[in-house]
Amino acid sequence: MNFVIANPTGLCFGVRRAIEYLEIALHENKSVYAMGNPIHNPQEVERLSRLGLKVASSVAEIPGGAAAFIRAHGLSRGKHAELREKCRMVIDGTCPFVRNVQKKAAELGREGYEVVVLGDSGHPEVKGILGHIDGEALVVKSEKYINLRGRRAKIGILSQTTQREADLAALASKLVFLTEELRVYNTICRATVKRQEAIKKLAESVDAVVVIGGRNSANTGALVEISRSSGLDAKWIEHAGELDEGWLRDKVKIGVAAGGSTPDWLVNDLTAKLLKL
Ligand code: SF4
Incomplete structure (x- = not known):
């Protein structure tokens, strides 16, 4: 299948950095408690959960002495202090x-x-x-x-x-x-703007777009919207398994874009599948 990938696309600097911190912490600790979902992508949360990630919705849900993680969105000063008081260690993934x-x-x-x-x-x-x-x-x-x-x-x-x-x-x-x-x-932050500009540019040279990213990811949804408002047929998938080969049959060249919270491995799975078609 002839395809072109939007540039830039996929993980932004801040989320990539936070997930790298989290992976190191998971390597060094049996479990790590994140304050809220560390990334708006269910497949990535599932992968991290297999490594020991636990998602808490409040400081009260985190056991005393645990390792805690703050996602790229950051946290209030008060909650940050509560975590420091309660936990053995706090890994701060707040985007700079x-x-x-x-x-x-x-x-x-x-x-x-x-x-x-x-x-x-x-x-x-x-x-x-x-x-x-x-x-x-x-x-x-x-x-x-x-x-x-x-x-x-x-x-x-x-x-x-x-x-x-x-x-x-x-x-x-x-x-x-x-x-x-x-x-x-x-x-x-220019990361979101740049990804939206990239998909608008991509839309000029393809006849359909596949956008990969979590259905709970607002910025992925925005990429789908932008593609459709450019008059393109756009499919929103969470993983390569959702790609409908029948839909691709009459397409000559497609564009691929990923939300700012879509990990590289999901994009790579998709491009590997497209290369085989
Ligand atoms: S501010 Fe948000 S969108 Fe920008 S790099 Fe940081 S996490 Fe990503």
């Missing part, structure tokens, strides 16, 4: 880009800015960021949700790493008229 947002958030809070975070309030990365701010902070999905009464002295804006730059610009444009002083940190 996320840690940068946490530091900027703490700095804004310390310097008396009212902090506005562009993001999804239920997302673990955002919860972690909020947990680094002393005082109140507001989380908004877009500038449309801003409804401040009265003019403010100082407002500081930052963003969840996976937000759109256009939304950050719109938020800053609105808030600049509601405060005496505005400080804006562009904390958006």
